[in-house]
Amino acid sequence: MNVLNVSLDERSYPIFIGCSLRNSADSLMSYIKGDQVLVVSNETIAPLYLENLLKNIDVAKLDTLVLPDGEQYKTMETLNTIFDALLAERHDRSTTLIALGGGVVGDITGFAAACYQRGVNFIQIPTTLLAQVDSSVGGKTAVNHILGKNMIGAFHQPQCVLIDISTLQSLPEREYRAGLAEVIKYGLITDLEFFVWLEKNMSRLLTREDDAVLYAVEHSCRLKAHVVSTDERESGLRAILNLGHTFGHAIETHKGYGKWLHGEAVAAGMCMASDLSKRLGWISDADHERVIALIAKAGLPTAPPEMTTEQFLTLMAVDKKALGGQVRLVLLERLGQAVVSADYGEKLLAATLSPS
Ligand code: NAD
Ligand code: GLY
Secondary structure, three states, X not given: OEEEEEOOHHHOEEEEEEOOOOOOHXXXXXXXXXXXXXXXXXXXXHHHHHHHHHHOOOOOEEEEEEEOOOHHHOOHHHHHHHHHHHHHOOOOOOOEEEEEEOHHHHHHHHHHHHHHHHOOEEEEEEOOHHHHHHHOOOOEEEEEEOOEEEEEEEEOOOOXXXXXXXXXXXXXXXXXXXXXXXXXXXXXXXXXXHHHHHHHHHHHHHOOOHHHHHHHHHHHHHHHHHHHHHOOOOOOHHHHHHOOHHHHHHHHXXXXXXXXXXXXXXXXXXXXXXXXXXXXOOOOHHHHHHHHHHHHHOOOOOOOOOOOHHHHHHHHOOOXXXXXXXXXXXXXXXXOEEEEEOOOOHHHHHHHHOOO
């Protein structure tokens, strides 16, 4: 088992990564502080992995809650069902919430942990590629609002993250590919060498070869841990993790949550960010083509669905990076280096939103 660290003073925590964490009872139990646990999962993941997980937890009070599956359930209503379960079962402040699932279960359980009795401990056990390389690390928790994605949430760091890449074997192909979008993101924003590795190893990743997946997950977590340790609350550097997300969130909100997967929307959004960076003269045509080629090779969309410029602009205006009405975008200064900028000009943005 490999261990990485997210360094955040007293909120620091380890990320355990392995090909099989079936016997991870010791690691898990040392991060459960009280004698109460609520494991939150969903109706798809619970039949696959819940029973095995429960065998590793030895506490006086062990409860489970199985949520409906889907981004459309990442809502205040579902959040309330977690509070209902905690209160009905009399969980106190010493309880630990464990999220067993993808980014939806992780985000909503983390937010419940942030709010319940003003904050309780939680542990992330991510089971999708996207959650293993991104959402389980860094403490962003949230639910969606009908008017905007992830608009209601909190920063709340977990006690630890337990990543078992063998769980990816049961992940549907479309979901797996959606996770690759976030992996590609790391190469684009901060690590050209990793981008080149991905160009060379995408076929091995697509066939889910253990050593390639392990390397990609571990490297992505290392990059994310570094960014989060530098800027936990996104006052600067962390915003680069949102490459493609401003366009992507607009796509997700426009299409209706769950229609385009988050990773698919981010993939198209990264192509749009790359296109705008090319129009600004920051990256070359050839580099832009490399971005498109890698995203296409991962089987991901390289263009947005049919949407008007106005629809994009309206939805982009509610982006969390907007400051004083000005939408800031994550763009590429060069391959392997992202920058947050409001300095792109309306005309060039319009050309990206509506290419002729
Ligand atoms: P998801 O949680 O909806 O999971 C995708 C699907 O795969 C679901 O149907 C799920 O039940 C199923 N599944 C999960 N693990 C499985 C497994 N091992 N085998 C078979 N099926 C499995 O989606 P996701 O892509 O994991 O996460 C997307 C969410 O993450 C979005 O809501 C997005 O906003 C959020 N997100 C959050 C952050 C953050 O920093 N907090 C970062 C990126 C994305
Ligand atoms: N996924 C964006 C972040 O964690 O900041």
